[in-house]
Amino acid sequence: MDILYSGHLHSTDSVPITFLTVCLHIKVCHAELNAILNKNSADVKGCTIYVALFPCNECAKLIIQSGITEILNVSDKHHDTDHMIASRKLLDMAKVKYSQFIPSIKTLTIDFSSIDDCVYNHWTQ
Numbered sequence: 001m002d003i004l005y006s007g008h009l010h011s012t013d014s015v016p017i018t019f020l021t022v023c024l025h026i027k028v029c030h031a032e033l034n035a036i037l038n039k040n041s042a043d044v045k046g047c048t049i050y051v052a053l054f055p056c057n058e059c060a061k062l063i064i065q066s067g068i069t070e071i072l073n074v075s076d077k078h079h080d081t082d083h084m085i086a087s088r089k090l091l092d093m094a095k096v097k098y099s100q101f102i103p104s105i106k107t108l109t110i111d112f113s114s115i116d117d118c119v120y121n122h123w124t125q
């Protein structure tokens with residue numbers, strides 16, 4: 001299982017700040033993009049993707065093109081926005097299933113200290 005997250009694009013530090021203040025969101029990679037690009041398998045055809053929020057229309061296109069066949073999302077709080085309406089239409093056309101995932105736990109803690117004592121020792125110094 002991979003746990004990925006939204007993050008900024010690599011090598012974008014040279015983009016002028018004035019431009020970024022107008023379009024700050026352009027530097028963000030949504031978690032779906034990171035998950036698909038950083039998969040630890042040859043491909044994700046036929047896979048299920050678990051996401052916190054229902055995917056936007058841009059991520060829906062990535063999901064469709066990657067061959068993912070099912071989406072389980074925790075929240076759909078932006079359900080009525082144009083991006084989400086477009087996303088559902090795209091996913092429906094591609095016959096990608098989607099439904100809400102209700103986790104059995106509310107929080108998940110990852111103990112990185114169990115992975116590598118050197119990393120843990122670095123944090124505690």
Ligand SMILES: [Zn+2]
Pocket residue numbers: 030032055056057058059060
């Ligand atoms: Zn997205």
